[in-house]
Amino acid sequence: MENIISKYKDKGIRLTPQRIAILKFLEGNTDHPAAEDIYRKVRRRYPTISFATVYNTLQTLTEKGDLLEITIDPTRRHYDPNTTPHHHIVCTDCNEIMDVFVDYSDVLTLPSHVLREFKPVGNHVDFYGVCRKCQKKKGGEN
Amino acid sequence: MENIISKYKDKGIRLTPQRIAILKFLEGNTDHPAAEDIYRKVRRRYPTISFATVYNTLQTLTEKGDLLEITIDPTRRHYDPNTTPHHHIVCTDCNEIMDVFVDYSDVLTLPSHVLREFKPVGNHVDFYGVCRKCQKKKGGEN
DNA sequence: CTCTTATATTAGAATTATTCTAATATAGGG
């Protein structure tokens, strides 16, 4: 818990109570929260926190390389504190996002005509599927 | 050109001049336009067209399975009239999007603990890279 | 410990993409 503080002290990011609360919420969080999820949680302890602070902090962390923006939900940006490269599977029904820790880099080869136009630097796979909960729901509907 | 009309007449989509203009703009378009790109183009011939018409038409086409929404740019939705499954590479600098027509399904295998939670229905790979134009620009900066 | 200041926080306004509304127009079948 307290090592979050030492971890970020070095990085040259100024540690305010609001930021520490955000960092604690994100630490180990595997839910891929959106800004509002973070805002709602942190506001419980810091009722005057502003959305601007949440967005500013998320942007700072992203710039420092300690947070990833997930562009998988067209309606809002989600955030992922796990910056080791990995992929996601999303429920087409409820939008739940689950991690997929497999490195597909070796098999994701690009055709030469693409390589002629682009110098690749990374990849990310979005899997789509139906989560167990939604499979049950759908079964019941029929 | 005229076969667009016959193609969609069957599908039970009512063909208005505005819709035909949108369909013609999308036909074979490989630029992955956003709603505003479509609006701006079609407005040249139909100056009174509304954004609502553009969005309604895009939604209708998506529902009929003749258009794909591309969730790769966090600031706006892009659309792809090519509905055969394929992937994309995006320039991290200028956001240009290029198609990648390779079927990776066989090699994108999921771990069993993920398969226990999700019944997969599809996948999409986002490649990131730097396009030739931006490679030159960046080279010049240094 | 106190001072200083660069940086962070805040409320609220601004911006922007997308959706909604309700009045009007029209595609296309009969």
Next chain:
DNA sequence: CCCTATATTAGAATAATTCTAATATAAGAG
């Protein structure tokens, strides 16, 4: 040619994100 279910429209509404400018504070220097 008529009818009506469906499409178009202007503009308002909504919602995510960004911006602004005033105030507060973290943390390094002394």
